[in-house]
Amino acid sequence: MKEGFRQAMAWLHTWTGLIFGWLLFAIFLSGTLSYFKDEITHWSQPEVRSHALDPLASLGLAQRYLETNAGHSASWMIRLPSEREAALNVGWRDPEGGRRGFVRKSLDAQSGQPVEARDSRGGDFFYRFHFELQMPYPWGRWLSTFCAFIMLLGLVTGIITHKKIFKEFFTFRPGKGQRSWLDGHNAIGVLVLPFHLMISYSSLVLFMYMVMPAGILASYGGSTNGYFNDLFGRDEVPKVANVASPLVPFESLYAKVQEQVPGARMGFIQVQNPGDRNARVTFTQSSADNVAYKRSASWTFDGATGALLTQGAPESAAMMTSFSFAGLHMGNYAGPWLRWLYFAFGVAGTAVIGTGLVMWLGKRQLKHAKCERIPGELRLVEVLNIASMSGLLLAVAAFFWANRLLPVGLAGRANWEINSFFLLWALSLVHAVLRPGRRAWGEQLGLGALAFTLLPLLNALTTGQGLNHSVAAGDWAMAGFDLTALGTGVFLAWAASKMLRAPKPVAKRAPRAAKATAETVEVNGC
Amino acid sequence: MLSIALIGYAGFAALCLAMDKHFSDLLGRKPKPGQLRGLRLAGWLLLLVSLVLSVHQRGWAHGLVEWITVLMAGVTVWVFGLPYQPRLLLGLAAISLVLGPLLAVFAR
Numbered sequence: 001m002k003e004g005f006r007q008a009m010a011w012l013h014t015w016t017g018l019i020f021g022w023l024l025f026a027i028f029l030s031g032t033l034s035y036f037k038d039e040i041t042h043w044s045q046p047e048v049r050s051h052a053l054d055p056l057a058s059l060g061l062a063q064r065y066l067e068t069n070a071g072h073s074a075s076w077m078i079r080l081p082s083e084r085e086a087a088l089n090v091g092w093r094d095p096e097g098g099r100r101g102f103v104r105k106s107l108d109a110q111s112g113q114p115v116e117a118r119d120s121r122g123g124d125f126f127y128r129f130h131f132e133l134q135m136p137y138p139w140g141r142w143l144s145t146f147c148a149f150i151m152l153l154g155l156v157t158g159i160i161t162h163k164k165i166f167k168e169f170f171t172f173r174p175g176k177g178q179r180s181w182l183d184g185h186n187a188i189g190v191l192v193l194p195f196h197l198m199i200s201y202s203s204l205v206l207f208m209y210m211v212m213p214a215g216i217l218a219s220y221g222g223s224t225n226g227y228f229n230d231l232f233g234r235d236e237v238p239k240v241a242n243v244a245s246p247l248v249p250f251e252s253l254y255a256k257v258q259e260q261v262p263g264a265r266m267g268f269i270q271v272q273n274p275g276d277r278n279a280r281v282t283f284t285q286s287s288a289d290n291v292a293y294k295r296s297a298s299w300t301f302d303g304a305t306g307a308l309l310t311q312g313a314p315e316s317a318a319m320m321t322s323f324s325f326a327g328l329h330m331g332n333y334a335g336p337w338l339r340w341l342y343f344a345f346g347v348a349g350t351a352v353i354g355t356g357l358v359m360w361l362g363k364r365q366l367k368h369a370k371c372e373r374i375p376g377e378l379r380l381v382e383v384l385n386i387a388s389m390s391g392l393l394l395a396v397a398a399f400f401w402a403n404r405l406l407p408v409g410l411a412g413r414a415n416w417e418i419n420s421f422f423l424l425w426a427l428s429l430v431h432a433v434l435r436p437g438r439r440a441w442g443e444q445l446g447l448g449a450l451a452f453t454l455l456p457l458l459n460a461l462t463t464g465q466g467l468n469h470s471v472a473a474g475d476w477a478m479a480g481f482d483l484t485a486l487g488t489g490v491f492l493a494w495a496a497s498k499m500l501r502a503p504k505p506v507a508k509r510a511p512r513a514a515k516a517t518a519e520t521v522e523v524n525g526c
Numbered sequence: 527m528l529s530i531a532l533i534g535y536a537g538f539a540a541l542c543l544a545m546d547k548h549f550s551d552l553l554g555r556k557p558k559p560g561q562l563r564g565l566r567l568a569g570w571l572l573l574l575v576s577l578v579l580s581v582h583q584r585g586w587a588h589g590l591v592e593w594i595t596v597l598m599a600g601v602t603v604w605v606f607g608l609p610y611q612p613r614l615l616l617g618l619a620a621i622s623l624v625l626g627p628l629l630a631v632f633a634r
Contacts, residue, residue, distance in 0.1 A: 170542040170601075174609050184606075191602045194594050291587045328591065337527070341595050348602070 006160060013157040014360065018381070020150045021357045022388035027130060027147055028353060029392060031199075032346030034127040035331055035339055036484075038084035039477040041122030044403050046463040048117050050086035050475050051110045055266060058088045059250045061112030066090055066274070067247070070103070074240070076271040078250075081109045082286065084477065088112070119413040120403055125421075126396075131203075134418075138210065145211055148203035155189070155196055162186055178362055185355040188348045195345040196352070202329035205322050233295045233313040243277040248306040250281065256308060257283050257299050264297070265289055271303065279303025287332035292324040357385050383432045383440075390444035391428025393492065397451035398424035400485070404462045442499035445492050453489030456482035527592055529633065530576045530583070532626030534593070535600035537572030539619035540565045542604065552612055572623075573597070579630055 033040065042048065062078045070076060070092035079089040087106035094103045105114045121128075132140035159165065169190065172183045189196065209216055209224055220226040250269065257264060267286035273279045285297035298312040315323060327333060331342045361381050368374050374382070402420035406413055432440045459482055460466020470478035542548050544565035549557045576597070581589035607615050 167545075170545070170548055170605050170608070172605050172609055187605050188602070191605060192598050195598060291591060324587075333588075338592065338595060341599055345595075345598065 006163075009157040009160040013154055013161050016150050016157075017154050017353075017356050018360050020147055020154075021353050021360075022384055023133075023143075024147050024151055025350060025353045025357070025388055026392055027133075027144055028346065028350040029396075030126040030130040032343060032350060033396070034123065034130050035334075035342045035346060036481075037123030037127045038082075039123065039481055040126065041120075041124060042084075042086055042477040043459075043481040044120040044122035044400075045087075045106070045115075045117040046459075046465050046478070048087045048106055048115050049108065049110075050477070051081070051108075053081055053083070054109075055080050056251050056254060058109050059254055059269070061107060061109075062088055062090050062269075063247070063250045065105075065107060065112055065114075066092065066271075069105075070094070071275060074273060076274055078269040078271070080266050080269070082265065082288065084288075086477070087115065087117075118403070118408050120417055121414050122403075125399065125418060131207075134422075141207060141210060145203065145207045148200050148207075149211075151200040152197075152204070155193070155200060158189055159193075162190070165190060178359065178366070181355055181359045181362065185352060185359060188355070189352045192345050192348045192352075196349055198325070198328055199349065202325035205325040206329060208322070231295075231319070233298075237272045237280055238278040240273050241277040244275060245277040245279070245304040247271075247274055247279055247281075247303050248301075252306055253281055253283065253299075253301045256301070256306075260299065260311075261285065261297070274303065277304050280309070287327070287330075289333070290327065291333045292320060292327040294323065295319075354389055357381075357389070361385060379437075382437045383429070386432035386437070386440050386444060387425070387429040390441060390448060391425055391432065393448045393488075394428050394444055394451065395421045395425035397448060397455070400455055401451065401458065404458050438499055442496050445496035445499060449489050449493035449496050451489070452485045452492060455485040455489070527580075527584075527596060529626045529629035530580045530593060531596035531600055532622035532629070533572050533576040533579070534597045535604065536619050536622040536626060537569045537576060538597070538601040538604055539569075539616070539622075540572060541569035544569055552608075552616060576626075 042050070058080050059078070062080075066076050066078070070090075073092035073094055075093045077089075077091040079085070081088050086109065088109045089104065089106055091102055091104040093101060095101050097103050106117055107113065108115050128134075131144045133144055134140065135143065165186075168183075168186065172180075172187050174180050174183075176183075204211055209227065213224070216224055216227045254266070257266070265286040265288060267284045267288075269284070270282045271279065272282075279302070280300055281303045282298055282300045285294065287293060290297065292315075294312070294315065296312040296314045299308060300310045301307065302309055331339065334342055361378065364378055365374060368378065373379075399417055399421040402417045406416055406420075410416060428444055431444065434440075435443065456467055459478075460468070465475070465478055467479055467482050470476075470482065543552060544562050546557065546562065549562065549565075577593050580593035583589065584592055604615055604619075
């Protein structure tokens with residue numbers, strides 16, 4: 001009975017893992033990249049220079065810029081530069097202009113002048129892809145949420161299937177073919193299990209309004225807007241009084257927030273009805289300051305008098321729990337070393353999925369090792385494995401190459417970066433179909449190695465902000481990106497050399513053996 | 527945080543050595559009676575000490591998260607490094623056992 005249960009779980013683990021593995025690999029890889037969303041954006045827009053942080057000065061610059069350029073708008077948004085984001089971002093609602101009626105500008109944090117940065121989605125592309133999969137709303141969100149559920153299922157069934165979870169807790173035996181793959185898969189899965197469980201469970205929490213909406217629908221009658229207003233504690237904005245009244249300097253409001261929470265970093269600042277007697281200015285504390293998202297960490301001022309009107313409502317225990325999961329998932333609170341560990345564990349999650357896919361195929365290929373050709377369905381899995389793993393890495397590289405090579409003036413430039421991503425991904429699929437398995441792996445990994453190792457050089461040649469400049473200037477987001485690309489390239493080169501080298505003797509003998517025993521092979525049903 | 531990472535790493539090393547197979551593989555001799563028990567106890571104790579230190583230094587929210595994070599990182603290094611550099615990792619565990627508590631006391 002018990003063995004039957006374990007076998008059923010193993011079956012579930014194997015097949016859901018295969019069907020959703022390809023997509024999960026892409027979700028995990030893009031999610032891992034998203035931990036460096038701001039840094040990737042910084043690399044993608046090298047025109048934005050990083051300066052020493054000075055929140056007060058930045059706030060003044062932003063206010064002056066908006067008063068001059070967006071006086072007619074009913075609502076403004078300011079995002080101050082941070083350790084990770086160099087630009088001083090401002091935006092305002094304008095039905096006439098901008099994308100979806102919202103104009104965004106990146107200002108230089110020192111001069112306050114708008115920076116004409118190249119049109120690029122940067123890290124935001126990977127971040128959005130991570131949970132929307134470049135699909136129309138809401139289908140991408142549904143699919144990625146379902147994948148999160150499958151991941152959780154895979155973890156639980158994996159734990160049940162793993163017979164020697166404690167006995168082999170510390171076991172990894174390299175150089176033993178399938179045995180090593182299984183060891184690696186198990187070890188990364190088990191040792192980093194808290195992270196894997198947190199990530200997949202919290203994604204369900206993040207989208208719980210979609211997954212389990214019954215409670216919300218019952219209480220809020222079909223509209224989730226009311227629910228979100230209550231959840232995030234949004235205040236009603238008073239109507240415009242149509243009495244002009246100058247805004248108080250934001251620096252004075254900033255000082256009032258600092259009195260309440262000394263040392264608090266500001267995430268974004270929202271201004272409603274600027275220049276009116278009913279102006280409202282809301283400061284929200286940066287999510288980098290707390291593990292959990294905190295709605296209480298926001299302060300609304302009367303923009304005309306500078307009086308503190310309200311502070312965000314306190315959180316209930318249930319809210320705190322779900323906000324903690326959201327915070328843990330996104331890791332906004334993480335400083336540099338913790339962020340790197342987040343990144344490493346993200347890579348580990350990606351590796352668990354990748355090794356699982358490789359093992360599924362390897363185990364079944366062994367049965368057909370004597371045949372000259374592997375059956376069609378296995379070949380299909382092989383092609384999809386190659387395209388979804390090494391192909392995706394090539395696609396990521398293509399995005400970054402396009403970012404540096406596409407002319408700055410090109411219309412729809414940001415979209416062309418994304419197109420290059422998908423174009424190369426599609427090409428890798430074609431390549432995987434045309435070339436035999438091991439060669440395809442080797443060639444794609446080799447090309448990936450080349451693309452990633454040359455990326456720092458390309459950066460240096462096209463922007464003059466290569467490693468020699470960024471390290472000297474202390475621009476660690478830029479330097480870190482280049483160094484990580486270099487590291488990725490070296491790793492891919494190692495993997496490619498393993499694939500391109502003559503396969504192990506067992507596999508080498510296989511074709512000859514197949515010819516010699518052609519008749520028996522046919523009997524075996526190859 | 528480095529002190530907590532080192533103590534946790536030493537704790538996992540002790541827990542690993544507390545297993546008969548790993549003990550003989552790594553140290554090249556059979557464990558004496560009681561040695562495995564002692565190692566297991568020491569391992570759990572070290573993990574507990576690192577948890578207490580972490581929560582004490584960083585509070586519950588950051589302390590718990592960072593404790594789990596550095597523990598996962600340490601044990602992953604241990605398991606995947608062991609087949610290649612067992613002596614280095616054992617040496618590192620011994621050093622962490624000394625350096626970890628020292629850092630915890632002096633580098634506040």
